[in-house]
Amino acid sequence: MGEHGHHPAPPSPVEQRVAALQALLTERGLLPEGFVEEVTRRYESEIGPMNGAKVVARAWVDPSYRERLLADGTAAIAEFGFGGAEGDHMVVVENTATIHNVIVCTLCSCYPWPVLGLPPAWYKDPPYRARMVREPRALLAEMGCPLPHDVEIRVWDSSAEVRYLVLPLRPAGTEGLTEAELAGMVTRDSMIGVAQL
């Protein structure tokens, strides 16, 4: 980071605005050296959907963990050491053969950071936030997740302090897989609820 060698094009207006605020805060001693790099590293390699995938895989193989996870998501997730900002009040919603859960934040971009990382761009963009609460069945089909008409859809709008994680259905034919192998199958989209596995 911080290398402009990959950017032969002149900086865009937004890049210039970032650089301006960054320079002023640095000069005033408010932005510690290396903080941008630290933030980049944190979100690129420490916090992300690989954390949520471990939680899901554990719930699939360990019935008592699954029970704890559904009863108190925050505490069960903390067993992995995951927690903190945007994950202080976790509720895990479980998909079944007849119920499909999906999460959204219509007002901004609330999302369970400790288990899923920063939200993808489409989650924060207006179309997803506008449509998921109004026409979830159509939107899910459009996003590659068609559901049978007899499957109930529960949409969770993260409008207060709770952050949600969807516990997807374990795919059939995975009985022989280890917990780590199962975690490798769990996608971010499945934990938001816009995909099935």
Place this chain on the structure above:
Amino acid sequence: MAMDGIHDLGGMQGLGSVAHSPAEPAFHEPWQASARALLITVAGVVGVSGGEFRHAIERMEPGHYLTSDYYEHWLTAAATLAVEHGLVTRAELEARAGGPYPLSGPVVAAEIADPGRGVDRPRFGAGDQVRVRQWHSPGHTRCPRYVRGKTGTVARVDGIHSVPDIEAHSRARRYEPTYSVRFDAAELWRDGQRGVSVHVDLWDSYLE
């Protein structure tokens, strides 16, 4: 003057399809990571509440809000809060950026001196029917427009938390229980799909 902002998007139509991609990096561009770091820095230095931070984004000019990505929202909030709290001036930002530096619009809601009485015990329990107050906040609120005046059922009683409507406009705080309220799609939308419910998390004072 009411502040039902552009950010309150639930149910809005005509915004097009979702530009969905199953694999997406945390940051597409290095400036996005910088914007994130700048926001953390400014928020920490000036000590903003969640409500004040979110309201700084909600005050963006609507056209700018809809045509910029979320990292630019964060940058705009960081710069706006830095100017409003006296860390930098708009003139300095424009001089350094070599051009216009769009900031969020001013706060229109009055400063709240008296936060009012908190609620220390839930008024409702799971299964209770509740109706959301028909109310237009003059400033920040976390009560989405699409549930106002609508009837739902309490699905879960959550913890007691600071009311965003107060903390965005006051140094004082008011604490109330929050509830997850389940609404049938048919209650929310004239064309509500069958077998669909939407759960919205609401503070006690958002309910009648």
